[in-house]
Amino acid sequence: MRKIVGTITQLKARAKSIVKGLRKAYPGATTALRFSTSFELLIATILSAQCTDERVNKVTRRLFKKYRSPQDYLNVDPHELEQDIRQTGFYRNKTKSIHACCKGLVEEYKGEVPDDMDELVTLGGVGRKTANLVLGCAFNKPAITVDTHVKRVVGRVELSNETNPDKIEFDLQRLLDKKDWTQFSNALILHGRYVCQARCPLCNECVIRAYCPFPNKP
DNA sequence: CTCCCGATAT
DNA sequence: ATATCAGGAG
Numbered sequence: 001m002r003k004i005v006g007t008i009t010q011l012k013a014r015a016k017s018i019v020k021g022l023r024k025a026y027p028g029a030t031t032a033l034r035f036s037t038s039f040e041l042l043i044a045t046i047l048s049a050q051c052t053d054e055r056v057n058k059v060t061r062r063l064f065k066k067y068r069s070p071q072d073y074l075n076v077d078p079h080e081l082e083q084d085i086r087q088t089g090f091y092r093n094k095t096k097s098i099h100a101c102c103k104g105l106v107e108e109y110k111g112e113v114p115d116d117m118d119e120l121v122t123l124g125g126v127g128r129k130t131a132n133l134v135l136g137c138a139f140n141k142p143a144i145t146v147d148t149h150v151k152r153v154v155g156r157v158e159l160s161n162e163t164n165p166d167k168i169e170f171d172l173q174r175l176l177d178k179k180d181w182t183q184f185s186n187a188l189i190l191h192g193r194y195v196c197q198a199r200c201p202l203c204n205e206c207v208i209r210a211y212c213p214f215p216n217k218p
Numbered sequence: 219c220t221c222c223c224g225a226t227a228t
Numbered sequence: 229a230t231a232t233c234a235g236g237a238g
Contacts, residue, residue: 033234049235055225056234089224090235097236127236147234165235189234198232199228 008174015159015175018208019184025207026187031137033057038113038138039105040064043073045130046097047088059087070102070111100124115139128166136182144169144176145185149192156196156214 006014022029032053035041040060048056063084067073073081082095104123105111113134114120120131129147136143144150146165154160160171176184195202203209 031234045234046236048233050223050233051235052225052233087224089233090222091224093222093236125236129235133234145234148232149234193234 011159012175014211015172017211018157018159019176019180021208021211022187022191023180023183026190029183029186029190031133031186031189033133033137034060035138036064038115038134039070041138042101042113042126042130042134043067043098045133046101046125047085047094049090049094051088051090056088059085070105073098073102074106094125097125101126113138115141117143128169132169132185136185140182142178142181143185144172144181145189146172147189148198149189149196150185152198153188153192153196156201157208157212 031041033041033044033048034057035044043063044056044060047059066084067076078095078099081098082091085091085094085098088094101123105113108122109119115135117128117131117135120126120134121128129145132143132145135141136145146154146169151163151165151168154168154172159175160168162168162171172184173181191206191208195206201214203212203214206212
């Protein structure tokens with residue numbers, strides 16, 4: 001990771017340009033996870049760890065018909081739930097996370113998903129990444145979701161050189177207007193998936209290449 | 219830091 | 229064969 005150069009003012013100006021470029025390229029960007037309630041998005045996001053959205057959607061299509069409330073997940077034998085989500089990988093841990101999360105929802109929040117960061121992260125299996133996605137995409141609150149894509153792209157365009165996702169989130173909060181938070185991270189995730197890919201970034205198709213020092217340019 | 223873990227692209 | 233995919237817990 002290269003050292004970030006420039007004053008905070010210069011950095012903010014560059015961030016603004018990048019936000020503008022991405023907003024134009026990905027208007028109305030939102031999560032690709034299929035959901036109809038905040039609770040469904042919460043479960044889908046827990047399942048999405050180290051797994052593509054497409055495969056999560058394939059699993060939740062069946063899952064959400066079978067399990068409709070936190071209590072439904074608590075009533076079933078964990079081995080059965082493991083098999084129901086097996087295709088998303090890490091199925092033993094994810095089953096434990098879902099169970100802990102639903103237990104927390106039932107016992108502490110009357111079965112309702114809280115729309116508050118501090119409350120969300122008290123739930124088992126829910127960290128800031130999961131909480132931010134739910135806050136931004138289900139509750140329409142300002143939230144910067146720092147996933148593997150955001151982490152990679154932000155490093156390449158040198159808006160943050162932190163490796164810890166929480167620190168990246170706080171760096172971006174400092175650089176961006178609050179109104180841009182949700183749209184920016186959603187757009188950045190799409191950009192990371194389709195253009196600024198991990199293995200072979202398509203720099204010649206990149207709308208923010210003018211602001212990016214990343215070397216692999218044609 | 220390690221571990222969890224299946225599916226897909228390269 | 230290996231890297232990678234919307235991470236979190238211990």
